[in-house]
């Protein structure tokens with residue numbers, strides 16, 4: 660195994676590139692947090708690690724591209740997974756806004772397939788999606804996701820995605836409309852999602 664190189668350090672986890680049995684891989688490791696008491700800290704890190712791996716598998720079953728899992732180490736709270744070769748969707752939309760409509764149609768389809776299988780992502784932003792060289796959207800960072808998602812969870816997913824777009828890509832409102840058209844054309848019972856999203860927006864206005 661080559662020495663892992665850290666490529667991202669977030670509030671929750673550190674991400675390393677490495678190799679696993681000769682394959683390019685990513686290790687996502689949740690390190691202990693000093694501000695949390697020992698046992699609670701471990702419970703949180705290990706349950707998020709388990710949930711993330713479970714959700715990646717369930718999403719793939721639903722026909723949504725996610726990294727293959729190579730190994731899970733619950734003592735270390737780390738997941739070793741396939742390295743997805745491609746570009747973060749956030750970076751692609753910034754560098755090549757001309758391709759935004761096409762990318763957004765693919766995002767809408769991927770999210771609709773996920774939701775049609777009763778799965779919500781929990782943190783849908785363009786930083787948690789990688790576009791591969793063949794244009795496939797791969798979803799990552801699913802630790803906040805749920806299976807058996809209720810309409811509320813699905814509405815929140817859509818609303819968060821909309822907010823992520825408005826803040827990260829303020830000039831791409833037309834592309835976001837294309838995303839929603841694509842999503843609604845595939846999502847089962849699309850009108851109930853639209854109503855739920857409106858309700859969530861209205862709630863936000865008065866609280």
Ligand SMILES: Nc1ncnc2c1ncn2[C@@H]1O[C@H](COP(=O)(O)OP(=O)(O)O)[C@@H](O)[C@H]1O
Nearest residue numbers: 667669672674685726740741742743786799800
């Ligand atoms: N399987 C993967 N293949 C390629 N890059 C990845 C993979 N997983 C994570 N990354 C990279 O690491 C970054 C952080 O990973 P992420 O799972 O989103 O962690 P965080 O919870 O810190 O946001 C991603 O934005 C992406 O650039």
Ligand SMILES: [Mg+2]
Nearest residue numbers: 786787799800
């Ligand atoms: Mg992330």
